[in-house]
Amino acid sequence: xxxxxxxxxxxxxxxxxxxxxxxxxxxxxxxxxxxxxxxxxxxxxxxxxxxxxxxxxxxxxxxxxxxxxxxxxxxxxxxxxxxxxxxxxxxxxxxxxxxxxxxxxxxxxxxxxxxxxxxxxxxxxxxxxxxxxxxxxxxxxxxxxxxxxxxxxxxxxxxxxxxxxxxxxxxxxxxxxxxxxxxxxxxxxxxxxxxxxxxxxxxxxxxxxxxxxxxxxxxxxxxxxxxxxxxxxxxxxxxxxxxxxxxxxxxxxxxxxxxxxxxxxxxxxxxxxxxxxxxxxxxxxxxxxxxxxxxxxxxxxxxxxxxxxxxxxxxxxxxxxxxxxxxxxxxxxx
Numbered sequence: 512x513x514x515x516x517x518x519x520x521x522x523x524x525x526x527x528x529x530x531x532x533x534x535x536x537x538x539x540x541x542x543x544x545x546x547x548x549x550x551x552x553x554x555x556x557x558x559x560x561x562x563x564x565x566x567x568x569x570x571x572x573x574x575x576x577x578x579x580x581x582x583x584x585x586x587x588x589x590x591x592x593x594x595x596x597x598x599x600x601x602x603x604x605x606x607x608x609x610x611x612x613x614x615x616x617x618x619x620x621x622x623x624x625x626x627x628x629x630x631x632x633x634x635x636x637x638x639x640x641x642x643x644x645x646x647x648x649x650x651x652x653x654x655x656x657x658x659x660x661x662x663x664x665x666x667x668x669x670x671x672x673x674x675x676x677x678x679x680x681x682x683x684x685x686x687x688x689x690x691x692x693x694x695x696x697x698x699x700x701x702x703x704x705x706x707x708x709x710x711x712x713x714x715x716x717x718x719x720x721x722x723x724x725x726x727x728x729x730x731x732x733x734x735x736x737x738x739x740x741x742x743x744x745x746x747x748x749x750x751x752x753x754x755x756x757x758x759x760x761x762x763x764x765x766x767x768x769x770x771x772x773x774x775x776x777x778x779x780x781x782x783x784x785x786x787x788x789x790x791x792x793x794x795x796x797x798x799x800x801x802x803x804x805x806x807x808x809x810x811x812x813x814x815x816x817x818x819x820x821x822x823x824x825x826x827x828x829x830x831x832x833x834x835x836x837x838x839x840x841x842x843x844x845x
Contacts, residue, residue: 516540516563516585516593521622524595527763530609533602537623538593539563539586542570543578545629550844552629554620554656555585556637556644559754560747563587565638568822568832575835580843581633586623588616588640590750595619598743605745613640613757617647621655631655634839638662638820639791640754642782646799649776650762658779658842660835662811662820663788665795666802667758667769672791675710676751683744699741700734706790707733713787713816773802780806781838783831785819809834 516538524535540563545552553576558565563585570576576583587593589611597608624632635648635656642664649659665672682701708717708730717726760769767774780803784796793810800808813819813827822828 516587518593519623519626521619521626524615524619524622526609526615526618527612528610532589532595532600532609532611532619535589535595535619535622537586537589537595537619538591539584539623542576542583542585543581545582549629549631550633550657551581552632553581553583553634553636554624554632554648555583556616556620556635556641556648557586557588557591558637558639558641559750560591560742561588561639561641562591562593565641566636568828569636569835575832575839576636577836584623584627584629586620588644588750589619590746590753592743592746596743597745597749608745608749610749610752612753613643614647614651614762616753617644617651620644620648621652631657633657633843634660636660636662636835637664639664639817640750642791642796643754643757646759646773646776647762649778649780650759650765650772653776653778656778657844658781658839660781660783660838661796661799662783662831663785663791663793663796663817664782664799665757665791666773666799667760667795668755669792669795673755675705675790676755679705680748680751683747695741696734696738699737700730703733703737704730707818710790711817713789713814715787715814716816716818770802773799774804776803776806779838779842781809781835782806783809783811783820783834785811785813785816785827787814787816788819790817807838 518536518538524532590596635645637645642661645659645661759772765772782800784793800806811819819827
């Protein structure tokens with residue numbers, strides 16, 4: 512399906528830092544219709560470097576986010592090149608664009624809902640950084656949704672994950688990418704190798720690719736696709752800086768750190784993660800689930816690691832659709 516997003520002007524967005532994103536715009540795609548009671552609205556939060564299509568495999572008739580039943584608002588996060596970002600801001604372009612946090616992303620989504628006259632959500636759902644936003648919603652706006660679904664989330668970003676994003680930023684900053692096409696291509700090749708092949712996969716998956724000599728071919732195919740429409744390096748850098756500093760325990764009004772923040776979540780919560788995830792380690796998701804009262808943890812049966820929570824595998828997609836649909840059925844009041 513060809514779903515085209517709309518940019519919604521939400522006005523100036525005051526950030527946690529005290530800075531302001533002027534004339535902030537949030538890109539979103541709306542699927543389905545809100546019910547008369549406005550009790551069927553689902554907010555989808557985008558992943559790191561992802562966009563409003565990140566959870567397409569869950570959206571549509573006969574899927575977990577059935578558009579015949581739910582009104583699904585799939586959003587683009589600050590800094591992804593569609594919502595307000597260093598690459599597209601007219602008033603604050605490039606390095607003048609303010610640094611933002613994951614809580615600022617959530618605040619921008621809250622302002623979008625205000626603009627759309629939606630006072631309450633049925634569910635907030637997201638994968639990876641989107642799952643982290645879902646957890647943040649449950650702490651910052653605990654009375655504004657009925658349930659949350661967080662795929663491969665973390666309650667705070669550990670040093671391991673920060674190391675991955677730090678290296679990714681160094682790769683993009685290692686060459687004068689805007690002057691030399693050759694070095695630009697090499698930088699993106701290294702970036703893809705780090706994020707898609709190493710952090711995004713698992714040793715078992717890579718071993719299978721090596722046995723069939725598909726790894727190099729896969730890498731070259733992804734590089735060609737990326738170079739045809741590359742993301743803006745500053746957008747990635749700004750988003751990863753937000754990802755790195757994330758800690759649910761530093762939410763204003765929360766006392767007692769990350770554990771206390773998780774303990775405060777009263778919203779019914781489903782957390783899904785996969786073994787061998789090197790980007791957002793499964794142990795982080797399990798730890799978060801252990802500290803959220805009454806939460807449900809579910810392991811995605813997969814050897815694809817971080818990519819398990821994507822559309823890459825039919826088995827994983829079918830499993831996630833079934834499990835999430837069941838959870839939503841349990842909490843939806845028609």
